[in-house]
Amino acid sequence: MKILVTGGAGYIASHTNVELLKEDYEVVVLDNLLNSVEESIHRVEALTGKEITFYQTDLLNEEAVDAIFRAEKFDAVIHFAGLKAVGESCRVPLLYFDNNLTGTINLLKCMDRYGVKKLVFSSSATVYGHAKEMPITEEAPLFAMNPYGRTKLIIEDMLRDIYASDNSWDIALLRYFNPIGAHESGDIGEDPNGIPNNLVPYIAKVAVGALDKIHVFGNDYDTPDGTGIRDYIHVVDLAIGHVKAIEKLSSNPGLVTYNLGTGVGYSVMDIIKNYEAACGKELPFVIDPRRPGDAAVCYSDASKAERELGWTAKRGIKEMCEDSWRWQSKNPQGYSK
């Protein structure tokens, strides 16, 4: 089976490519390298001993995307490509609407034109907004908290409309919780540009000496230690979830939606402690005010994916921190340098 992986040079996609290649899927990557480097693809090839066809192409260029569909006969698409920084999306919403929405529409037009109607979409727990009830099930109300979240919700809505109009599509909406960690080899991992926005990449930079100290955003939440609680999921478990979703699409399920999380919440302080154990040093931190827009607690009910995909997250918080640290310490400057 030949799979088009959009955004295939990025963090989650590179780990997914490893798992797809291990299962003998043929992988074709489309990425404009806006937030990634080609080296990640070569590392995946080295890890698996298999080749990836790579197109450096922007989804905004519909003609170029069409030419790829004409040249390759895809069986399915995994659509990771998109911009994902919440703060940036509030500053430049149009950039997010254009890239994430127009890019997706161009992709869907090509899929429709060439009769490729199996799609796995990278959605996010952000579509639940500030959920009132924990754990969050797939039936919880949906709400966009910011322009980034709005793009995810609009794309989900578009896909529900497309499926309603044409039942021959098979679509898996995967709502990720907080992906962290790296492949156990330490050869591929998350390589954010500039100062990281998210907790674990930030801690990794402090651990490697590139940043001074961790900023804990609030310790006055209504949680056991006062810091925010999230459902962190190992990126390799998440990657395997995509292979399971592709398998599911082969059975023509229609449009299906799954939370991909562990169902377990950890606080910011839990993560710092586990990371200290992984890197073998104390990590300096300060308590800052809450970050606007952050919820106190967010974790999944991941039982639907277990029931219907036969998938559960297997790797715990210790492995998540150890694998993140292995990647960061082996690649202190990330991929490119």
Ligand code: NAD
């Ligand atoms: P990433 O930035 O590492 O990967 C996204 C890739 O898409 C990058 O390689 C980028 O160059 C590419 N891209 C962006 N716009 C493009 C365009 N117009 N044309 C072609 N390529 C383009 O991000 P990631 O963390 O691997 O996330 C992958 C997907 O998962 C994204 O859609 C993201 O919104 C979603 N997601 C991520 C998280 C997370 O915490 N990392 C959580 C939930 C959902």
Ligand code: UD1
């Ligand atoms: C992020 C995205 C969200 C997405 C979710 C799951 C942001 C703002 N939100 O959520 O859209 O749905 O991933 O995919 O990027 N924290 C600190 N110090 C830091 C950074 C974070 O204390 O330097 C805290 C936060 O307050 C939060 C926790 O760490 O309690 C996790 O934050 P982060 O890694 O940014 O992810 P989320 O905000 O949960």
